[in-house]
Amino acid sequence: xxxxxxxxxxxxxxxxxxxxxxxxxxxxxxxxxxxxxxxxxxxxxxxxxxxxxxxxxxxxxxxxxxxxxxxxxxxxxxxxxxxxxxxxxxxxxxxxxxxxxxxxxxxxxxxxxxxxxxxxxxxxxxxxxxxxxxxxxxxxxxxxxxxxxxxxxxxxxxxxxxxxxxxxxxxxxxxxxxxxxxxxxxxxxxxxxxxxxxxxxxxxxxxxxxxxxxxxxxxxxxxxxxxxxxxxxxxxxxxxxxxxxxxxxxxxxxxxxxxxxxxxxxxxxxxxxxxxxxxxxxxxxxxxxxxxxxxxxxxxxxxxxxxxxxxxxxxxxxxxxxxxxxxxxxxxxxxxxxxxxxxxxxxxxxxxxxxxxxxxxxxxxxxxxxxxxxxxxxxxxxxxxxxxxxxxxxxxxxxxxxxxxxxxxxxxxxxxxxxxxxxxxxxxxxxxxxxxxxxxxxxxxxxxxxxxxxxxxxxxxxxxxxxxxxxxxxxxxxx
Amino acid sequence: xxxxxxxxxxxxxxxxxxxxxxxxxxxxxxxxxxxxxxxxxxxxxxxxxxxxxxxxxxxxxxxxxxxxxxxxxxxxxxxxxxxxxxxxxxxxxxxxxxxxxxxxxxxxxxxxxxxxxxxxxxxxxxxxxxxxxxxxxxxxxxxxxxxxxxxxxxxxxxxxxxxxxxxxxxxxxxxxxxxxxxxxxxxxxxxxxxxxxxxxxxxxxxxxxxxxxxxxxxxxxxxxxxxxxxxxxxxxxxxxxxxxxxxxxxxxxxxxxxxxxxxxxxxxxxxx
Numbered sequence: 001x002x003x004x005x006x007x008x009x010x011x012x013x014x015x016x017x018x019x020x021x022x023x024x025x026x027x028x029x030x031x032x033x034x035x036x037x038x039x040x041x042x043x044x045x046x047x048x049x050x051x052x053x054x055x056x057x058x059x060x061x062x063x064x065x066x067x068x069x070x071x072x073x074x075x076x077x078x079x080x081x082x083x084x085x086x087x088x089x090x091x092x093x094x095x096x097x098x099x100x101x102x103x104x105x106x107x108x109x110x111x112x113x114x115x116x117x118x119x120x121x122x123x124x125x126x127x128x129x130x131x132x133x134x135x136x137x138x139x140x141x142x143x144x145x146x147x148x149x150x151x152x153x154x155x156x157x158x159x160x161x162x163x164x165x166x167x168x169x170x171x172x173x174x175x176x177x178x179x180x181x182x183x184x185x186x187x188x189x190x191x192x193x194x195x196x197x198x199x200x201x202x203x204x205x206x207x208x209x210x211x212x213x214x215x216x217x218x219x220x221x222x223x224x225x226x227x228x229x230x231x232x233x234x235x236x237x238x239x240x241x242x243x244x245x246x247x248x249x250x251x252x253x254x255x256x257x258x259x260x261x262x263x264x265x266x267x268x269x270x271x272x273x274x275x276x277x278x279x280x281x282x283x284x285x286x287x288x289x290x291x292x293x294x295x296x297x298x299x300x301x302x303x304x305x306x307x308x309x310x311x312x313x314x315x316x317x318x319x320x321x322x323x324x325x326x327x328x329x330x331x332x333x334x335x336x337x338x339x340x341x342x343x344x345x346x347x348x349x350x351x352x353x354x355x356x357x358x359x360x361x362x363x364x365x366x367x368x369x370x371x372x373x374x375x376x377x378x379x380x381x382x383x384x385x386x387x388x389x390x391x392x393x394x395x396x397x398x399x400x401x402x403x404x405x406x407x408x409x410x411x412x413x414x415x416x417x418x419x420x421x422x423x424x425x426x427x428x429x430x431x432x433x434x435x436x437x438x439x440x441x442x443x444x445x446x447x448x449x450x451x452x453x454x455x456x457x458x459x460x461x462x463x464x465x466x467x468x469x470x471x472x473x474x475x476x477x478x479x
Numbered sequence: 480x481x482x483x484x485x486x487x488x489x490x491x492x493x494x495x496x497x498x499x500x501x502x503x504x505x506x507x508x509x510x511x512x513x514x515x516x517x518x519x520x521x522x523x524x525x526x527x528x529x530x531x532x533x534x535x536x537x538x539x540x541x542x543x544x545x546x547x548x549x550x551x552x553x554x555x556x557x558x559x560x561x562x563x564x565x566x567x568x569x570x571x572x573x574x575x576x577x578x579x580x581x582x583x584x585x586x587x588x589x590x591x592x593x594x595x596x597x598x599x600x601x602x603x604x605x606x607x608x609x610x611x612x613x614x615x616x617x618x619x620x621x622x623x624x625x626x627x628x629x630x631x632x633x634x635x636x637x638x639x640x641x642x643x644x645x646x647x648x649x650x651x652x653x654x655x656x657x658x659x660x661x662x663x664x665x666x667x668x669x670x671x672x673x674x675x676x677x678x679x680x681x682x683x684x685x686x687x688x689x690x691x692x693x694x695x696x697x698x699x700x701x702x703x704x705x706x707x708x709x710x711x712x713x714x715x716x717x718x719x720x721x722x723x724x725x726x727x728x729x730x731x732x733x734x735x736x737x738x739x740x741x742x743x744x745x746x747x748x749x750x751x
Binding site: 304309310325328332 | 577578580581582583586590641
């Protein structure tokens with residue numbers, strides 16, 4: 001037992017104190033009164049960072065912790081979020097994630113009229129058009145919920161503020177935003193991390209948590225490496241208007257060899273999409289006039305892949321020729337059973353964007369006084385829209401570990417206290433990343449043998465109730 | 480008279496297939512799945528002249544027309560067309576359509592949907608063209624062989640309208656395959672073209688004809704066919720541009736050697 005502690009301690013780089021630095025340190029010590037001390041500092045106020053703050057606050061054991069939430073952006077403005085056109089940053093929430101939000105008291109604050117539950121996912125092979133239909137039994141909980149990330153932040157933020165206002169005691173949670181961090185370092189006390197800022201002075205904390213995304217400064221400070229690779233794929237996203245919906249909301253996923261294309265329903269004839277494709281196609285798509293882009297999106301759910309591959313190689317700088325081809329192909333009546341999303345009528349101006357996709361996983365989630373969660377620890381393809389859900393599961397697991405540590409009188413910043421979180425989440429996330437990666441590569445292949453086996457697999461799958469139920473429970477509850 | 484008889488014969492075959500399927504269908508026994516297999520009653524008509532078939536009817540029609548094509552070679556043309564219609568689904572015509580969709584000219588043809596008729600091809604004009612042009616060679620060929628663009632049967636048994644057009648186009652272009660390859664309409668010529676068509680475009684009507692057609696040759700014909708024309712067909716079928724993607728109507732005034740070079744096909748050796 002004690003050897004574990006020693007091993008943890010030995011991993012921390014001991015700062016070398018030269019005689020000169022010693023003098024400086026002594027002088028600095030006299031100003032210690034100016035430092036603000038926290039038990040936990042969370043860097044990043046995205047949905048994961050806010051969920052962590054709200055979760056710590058609502059947990060009876062961890063609510064005693066003094067928590068600081070830092071972000072370079074002023075997320076506090078979202079307290080009075082203006083409800084306008086739908087954001088292009090949306091997530092598909094599992095029912096498990098929704099239940100967690102409910103438990104920490106945030107779900108009540110979410111704008112439900114902007115969240116779309118759905119009970120159907122229709123996934124099809126872009127080459128063979130074979131498909132699988134995942135659905136829930138009528139009357140059961142929705143399979144997933146489409147929500148804007150900003151709606152989640154709004155809900156989390158307001159639930160935290162609501163608790164703070166209702167708490168007679170001095171609030172233990174402090175928002176420090178906008179905050180510019182200039183340096184992270186170990187100070188005189190090696191069990192505390194110093195956070196140097198130009199906006200809020202110097203802070204110290206027992207535990208520094210990086211929830212600051214794929215370019216995490218906390219991860220860099222901790223020298224935790226994040227091996228991975230870039231897919232030759234960029235994701236184009238945006239917000240859409242559709243023809244009025246008849247029947248239930250359905251999510252569609254079409255696996256084209258160039259990458260998966262997802263259509264995800266939002267309320268009131270809105271929808272969002274994630275179009276993962278080759279970088280050169282993505283850059284062409286971004287430059288198309290909106291009208292042509294909308295036709296292209298409709299076509300990409302409807303046309304056979306040879307048809308699409310011809311369109312992809314056309315010269316997009318002449319939109320009229322592209323329009324001519326698209327208009328023609330979209331009006332051809334096919335004798336086909338392929339199920340397609342509602343007709344997309346327009347894309348919300350300014351919502352179209354693209355970002356490169358990569359798969360990466362850090363070597364370790366925790367070090368002495370440090371923990372990483374969400375995209376700071378793992379990046380993956382938006383396939384299945386599970387990125388945020390895995391981040392929320394990280395949050396749940398980390399809170400559980402901290403709660404256990406406090407109940408047993410342990411230092412929350414020690415590696416010993418944080419290891420259960422790492423052990424719980426690393427393997428699950430690694431499995432998930434691996435599955436998504438293999439799936440992505442499988443559908444990128446056009447070899448007829450692979451596509452035939454794929455079709456057979458999908459057909460068998462579509463007829464197997466037990467396999468479907470297994471996938472459904474994974475989609476609804478996470479890995 | 481000849482064509483009228485042929486059409487009557489075809490209708491008889493179709494009627495037999497329909498009545499057989501009705502015999503098999505017993506409402507008290509058949510499940511929904513079996514019903515779909517046996518009956519075409521619920522299938523929709525997708526274009527004028529379309530005759531929807533159930534899978535079982537399709538199998539019967541393929542077998543029946545193949546047998547009739549062998550037994551009665553003087554009716555072969557029409558039986559082969561029924562065979563082509565019925566056997567093109569569900570995979571082969573779709574693949575050929577996809578080959579058109581990835582080719583610029585193929586897409587042009589699909590968009591324009593041109594039909595080949597005496598009028599549209601303007602046969603009198605073709606007869607005035609210089610002797611080295613595709614149009615002149617084509618019209619001389621159909622005059623000599625007593626065939627013409629109007630002798631092709633309309634497509635009936637293909638369910639998808641666009642695939643139906645592809646089959647029609649394939650059939651209407653058949654005489655151009657003969658002309659571009661300098662191949663006559665005797666048995667060896669037809670079989671060689673069928674081999675070429677199958678290797679180049681992949682429709683089973685070509686495969687079935689190519690496999691079983693040689694049964695109608697005598698020993699000497701079969702020997703020459705195997706030695707000379709099968710190798711020629713395979714080599715050119717593999718090497719040539721997919722012939723369905725040639726806009727023949729736009730090549731009529733061009734030099735035939737230029738056209739051959741462009742589509743990478745060589746004339747067949749003359750028959751001895």
